[in-house]
Amino acid sequence: MAKDFKEAFENTRSAGIIAAGALNEINKIIKPGISTGEIDKICYEYINDHKAYSAPLFYRGFPKSCCTSVNHVVCHGIPSNKILKDGDIVNVDVTAFKNGWHGDTSRMFKVGKISIKAERLINTTFEAMMKAINIVKDGIHLGDIGSTIQQHVESQGFSVVQDFCGHGTGEKFHKEPNVLHYGEKGTGEKIKSGMIFTIEPMINLGNYETKTLKDGWTAVTKDKSLSAQFEHTIGVTKDGCEVFTELS
Numbered sequence: 001m002a003k004d005f006k007e008a009f010e011n012t013r014s015a016g017i018i019a020a021g022a023l024n025e026i027n028k029i030i031k032p033g034i035s036t037g038e039i040d041k042i043c044y045e046y047i048n049d050h051k052a053y054s055a056p057l058f059y060r061g062f063p064k065s066c067c068t069s070v071n072h073v074v075c076h077g078i079p080s081n082k083i084l085k086d087g088d089i090v091n092v093d094v095t096a097f098k099n100g101w102h103g104d105t106s107r108m109f110k111v112g113k114i115s116i117k118a119e120r121l122i123n124t125t126f127e128a129m130m131k132a133i134n135i136v137k138d139g140i141h142l143g144d145i146g147s148t149i150q151q152h153v154e155s156q157g158f159s160v161v162q163d164f165c166g167h168g169t170g171e172k173f174h175k176e177p178n179v180l181h182y183g184e185k186g187t188g189e190k191i192k193s194g195m196i197f198t199i200e201p202m203i204n205l206g207n208y209e210t211k212t213l214k215d216g217w218t219a220v221t222k223d224k225s226l227s228a229q230f231e232h233t234i235g236v237t238k239d240g241c242e243v244f245t246e247l248s
């Protein structure tokens with residue numbers, strides 16, 4: 001691997017492990033009765049303790065260190081004094097910025113006992129992300145990623161959000177390419193070794209449409225159905241990819 005690839009991978013890995021570590025801390029304390037603001041505090045402190053910054057904080061005016069998206073919130077939920085209750089599902093999205101590089105990851109948490117439908121939605125969303133990660137290698141098309149996700153999700157009767165997508169990341173939080181979570185096999189840009197981007201499908205129980213609330217951030221499903229999301233930051237190699245946002 002060329003030296004600049006190697007550096008980019010090493011730096012993204014360092015940031016990615018911190019972001020994954022923050023989610024791991026959150027997993028230890030999440031339960032009915034905790035507020036999304038308390039989750040944000042744990043995220044802020046963990047990232048700070050690891051000599052990194054929370055990239056979302058003040059990003060385009062975003063007021064908190066992570067996004068907490070509960071139930072029908074698709075993404076970009078703002079941590080607050082909202083208390084999580086038994087049966088809620090929540091996505092926490094964390095991005096660490098370390099030595100000038102970003103690691104961006106999110107996962108679902110189950111609060112207490114959740115419904116079977118919610119369980120199926122979460123499992124399908126995770127599977128869709130992993131199926132996409134598993135086909136990534138030098139030379140495939142971006143549309144291969146989108147179509148892999150869309151096919152799996154629709155086979156389970158769920159829908160893929162189209163208003164938000166994955167993205168290149170690195171020294172900038174968000175950069176080209178846009179990584180759509182739907183599409184046609186064999187279409188779109190070819191991906192190449194050394195590229196670093198996120199795959200972060202948002203999947204709805206009902207219709208795919210979303211709207212943004214008056215706070216300018218919180219995106220919700222138009223039909224108020226549940227939504228789930230997982231996200232990893234990955235680096236493309238000749239015959240596969242490295243997932244940077246995973247604890248070994």
Ligand code: MF3
Nearest residue numbers: 056059062067076093095104
């Ligand atoms: N982490 C989100 C992503 O996956 C972006 C959050 S931007 C914020 O791209 F400002 F809402 F935090």
Ligand code: CO
Nearest residue numbers: 104198200231
């Ligand atoms: Co992202």
Ligand code: CO
Nearest residue numbers: 093104105231
């Ligand atoms: Co993210």
